[in-house]
Amino acid sequence: MTIDVMTEFRQRVAKHAALADAARLRIVDLLTLGDLSPTELQAELGMPSNLLSHHLRTLEEASLVTRRRSEADRRRSYIRLTPGALEGLVPGIEHGARRVVFVCTRNSARSQLATALWQQMSEIPSTSAGTHPADHIARGAIDVARRHGLSLPDTAPRRLDPLAGDGDFVVTVCDNAHEELSGLGGVHWSVPDPVRQGTSEAFELAFQEIAHRIGDLAPRVHAA
Missing domain, CATH: 3.40.50.2300 (Response regulator)
Structure with a gap:
């Protein structure tokens, strides 16, 4: 493998590892429909805020999600899927x-x-x-x-x-x-x-x- 191909492969591995947890997979499922605040995700998933923070941090480190500050209430942020986050996750080679x-x-x-x-x-x-x-x-x-x-x-x-x-x-x-x-x-x-x-x-x-x-x-x- 070339360095670029190996880097891309490792990124895919990291994404699959992040999605292997049921809660994180559910978060990504929800975000395919639209952006949600941590409070909205917490209510949907019924989990403590510290556990949700852990899952969101893991998804961010895998480049699956990003945060954007609300233009209305600056104390609030919205979680969204990174553009192209799920591309290339189906196993296969060209x-x-x-x-x-x-x-x-x-x-x-x-x-x-x-x-x-x-x-x-x-x-x-x-x-x-x-x-x-x-x-x-x-x-x-x-x-x-x-x-x-x-x-x-x-x-x-x-x-x-x-x-x-x-x-x-x-x-x-x-x-x-x-x-x-x-x-x-x-x-x-x-x-x-x-x-x-x-x-x-x-x-x-x-x-x-x-x-x-x-x-x-x-x-x-x-x-x-």
Whole structure:
């Protein structure tokens, strides 16, 4: 890690440590709605003033909250969330990629759906491939994509070998492909195979899980 990244990481650790206490987490919850005076917080939380002062001091030291003197009654102050205080608290790291390649065994459902969803959410190029491609895209994948306003490519599934290149960020979306490609790098999503069950419900569940994963990953991948 660089010095800047390490400093940012330590700041995140300090914030998580401060929020690990139930009372301090409740204070931050309340402050997401608006500013409150210590007296108002004390009444809301039902705790002694000395204990509240301790919690507020801890939150201030972690750069989660700040105080501002009231313009009306100068003896009163208001506690507010520091701008951007909660940004970056969701665990995760960023990745640089020239292209994102989604891989499953047959390239007939999960990887195809992932690519179509990715193209809706990111400008970084993407494609899909299979370790042992099928002859055609699964009918269930085409149907579930259509139900959600997506269209899958009118091309036969493709093999990974000629597609993968330097700068590609590989996401395996089936366990077989992940275990076959052990050591390739990238990340793995253990998504159950909807083709195996063949029901519309199975394809819908796969679609929803992949959509959720894409939503989490897309903001963390930047162009390399």
